[in-house]
Amino acid sequence: MTDRFAIILAAGKGTRMKSPRPKVLHEIGGRSMLAWSVALAKDLGCKRTVVVVGPDMPQLSDAAARLVGAENVAVQRQQLGTANAVDAARDALRDADGHAIVLYADTPLVPKEAGERAFIEVEKGASVCVLGFKAKLPNRYGRLVTTGDGALEAIVEANDASEAQLAIQLANSGVMAGPAKLMFELLREVKNDNAKGEFYLTDLVGLARGRKLKAAVALCEERDVQGVNSQVELAQVEQVFQQTVRERMMAAGVTLPAPETVWFSHDTTIAQGVTIEQNVVFATGVSVESGAVIRAFSHLEGAKVGAGAMVGPYARLRPGALIGKNAHIGNFVEVKNVTLGEGAKANHLSYLGDGEVGAGANIGAGTIFCNYDGFFKYRTVVGANAFVGSNSALVAPVTIGVGGYVGSGSVIVEDVAADALAIGRGRQFGKEGWAKAFRDENSAAKKAGKKPPGAI
Ligand code: UD1
Numbered sequence: 001m002t003d004r005f006a007i008i009l010a011a012g013k014g015t016r017m018k019s020p021r022p023k024v025l026h027e028i029g030g031r032s033m034l035a036w037s038v039a040l041a042k043d044l045g046c047k048r049t050v051v052v053v054g055p056d057m058p059q060l061s062d063a064a065a066r067l068v069g070a071e072n073v074a075v076q077r078q079q080l081g082t083a084n085a086v087d088a089a090r091d092a093l094r095d096a097d098g099h100a101i102v103l104y105a106d107t108p109l110v111p112k113e114a115g116e117r118a119f120i121e122v123e124k125g126a127s128v129c130v131l132g133f134k135a136k137l138p139n140r141y142g143r144l145v146t147t148g149d150g151a152l153e154a155i156v157e158a159n160d161a162s163e164a165q166l167a168i169q170l171a172n173s174g175v176m177a178g179p180a181k182l183m184f185e186l187l188r189e190v191k192n193d194n195a196k197g198e199f200y201l202t203d204l205v206g207l208a209r210g211r212k213l214k215a216a217v218a219l220c221e222e223r224d225v226q227g228v229n230s231q232v233e234l235a236q237v238e239q240v241f242q243q244t245v246r247e248r249m250m251a252a253g254v255t256l257p258a259p260e261t262v263w264f265s266h267d268t269t270i271a272q273g274v275t276i277e278q279n280v281v282f283a284t285g286v287s288v289e290s291g292a293v294i295r296a297f298s299h300l301e302g303a304k305v306g307a308g309a310m311v312g313p314y315a316r317l318r319p320g321a322l323i324g325k326n327a328h329i330g331n332f333v334e335v336k337n338v339t340l341g342e343g344a345k346a347n348h349l350s351y352l353g354d355g356e357v358g359a360g361a362n363i364g365a366g367t368i369f370c371n372y373d374g375f376f377k378y379r380t381v382v383g384a385n386a387f388v389g390s391n392s393a394l395v396a397p398v399t400i401g402v403g404g405y406v407g408s409g410s411v412i413v414e415d416v417a418a419d420a421l422a423i424g425r426g427r428q429f430g431k432e433g434w435a436k437a438f439r440d441e442n443s444a445a446k447k448a449g450k451k452p453p454g455a456i
């Protein structure tokens with residue numbers, strides 16, 4: 001196969017976002033828009049990806065360098081238009097022999113299949129192929145002028161279009177593919193004699209046609225190429241992403257009784273046969289295995305939930321929470337960096353941080369792993385089938401042996417041997433009749449208008 005390359009345009013200032021963060025570093029599904037485009041280029045098998053940034057955007061350049069390597073970050077000195085932006089990648093791609101695709105970093109949801117269709121047209125002989133779509137309201141989009149047989153003749157920007165051209169519904173997504181060398185050759189011929197005085201990438205179509213070369217359109221859906229220019233559009237694109245994932249999950253056999261209330265990340269993996277109740281949030285890095293139930297109002301991040309496990313309602317799984325097969329994590333339980341063995345349970349009001357809980361162990365209500373002394377963190381190990389009574393504080397580093405038993409309300413500061421009992425609290429004592437005597441004395445004093453010393 002011919003080598004593939006990608007050029008991602010990210011030089012826009014994004015002023016309409018009114019955000020201190022560069023526009024394309026805002027996230028969709030927990031991943032920056034820039035990273036979405038880079039991931040698409042990778043999925044398309046691109047050998048190299050060049051990100052075009054503006055000058056004085058250090059945060060963006062650093063992020064781009066981390067994603068594609070500093071040698072693949074190109075700077076467009078001045079914003080002279082999309083053709084000029086692509087031209088900024090000329091140096092980085094001087095040895096590129098193959099086909100190149102231009103992507104906009106603020107258009108994060110282009111599906112792999114759509115990019116593939118554009119490349120395939122080029123592989124079949126088109127000198128330029130753009131992704132087009134039927135726009136509901138084509139307003140500001142460039143219009144695709146086609147001939148009777150559907151071949152692409154030119155792209156006319158809305159500002160430069162005639163009445164008749166404005167009536168065209170077929171719009172330019174901005175994604176364009178072509179042979180890299182030809183693309184850079186044609187770019188030299190682009191002029192800025194148009195309404196905006198910009199160098200338009202879209203002129204490559206007319207230039208190719210002028211040389212009797214073939215130009216093509218590959219079709220995609222409007223929602224696949226929705227761009228982000230403002231916070232409102234960011235939220236709209238997030239909705240499109242969420243809706244797409246929800247539908248994909250349900251089609252794959254995940255039960256979502258209220259899909260519109262469940263939020264996924266770009267990398268969430270949920271197996272067939274999982275039920276996810278209302279208002280659950282999956283931050284990045286979560287996988288859930290078959291038969292597990294994630295109950296309402298739970299928040300999961302960087303966690304693995306094993307087959308048949310039950311999580312929530314109101315559970316919080318933080319990075320490194322590895323919940324074993326058939327284990328239970330109940331309401332108001334927070335788990336961080338803890339492995340729970342098969343069938344282990346922590347059903348109520350607990351913090352389990354840094355450690356492990358063996359198979360079949362039971363963590364009573366209100367148990368806290370005291371993992372931090374203000375300077376360092378330590379691990380708590382609870383052996384298989386151990387029982388930790390309610391309201392216990394396990395002060396790490398500490399180990400409860402296999403089958404060990406901790407009395408409720410204990411503060412455990414020393415290791416507990418396997419099958420041993422440990423109680424770390426004051427011994428209970430009682431006084432017969434004390435409560436009655438106390439009541440009698442005080443009610444008598446109250447009647448007599450007297451107060452015990454110190455009472456107010
Ligand atoms: C462009 C297309 C239009 C298409 C539309 C789809 C051109 C001339 N027009 O118009 O046909 O329908 O996208 O959204 O290409 N950028 C730079 N440097 C520049 C100029 C732009 O990096 O000098 C980047 C922007 O940050 C943006 C992208 O290129 O991500 C597109 O630029 P924009 O100015 O939004 O183009 P449109 O006028 O929307």
Ligand code: MG
Binds near residue numbers: 227
């Ligand atoms: Mg635009």
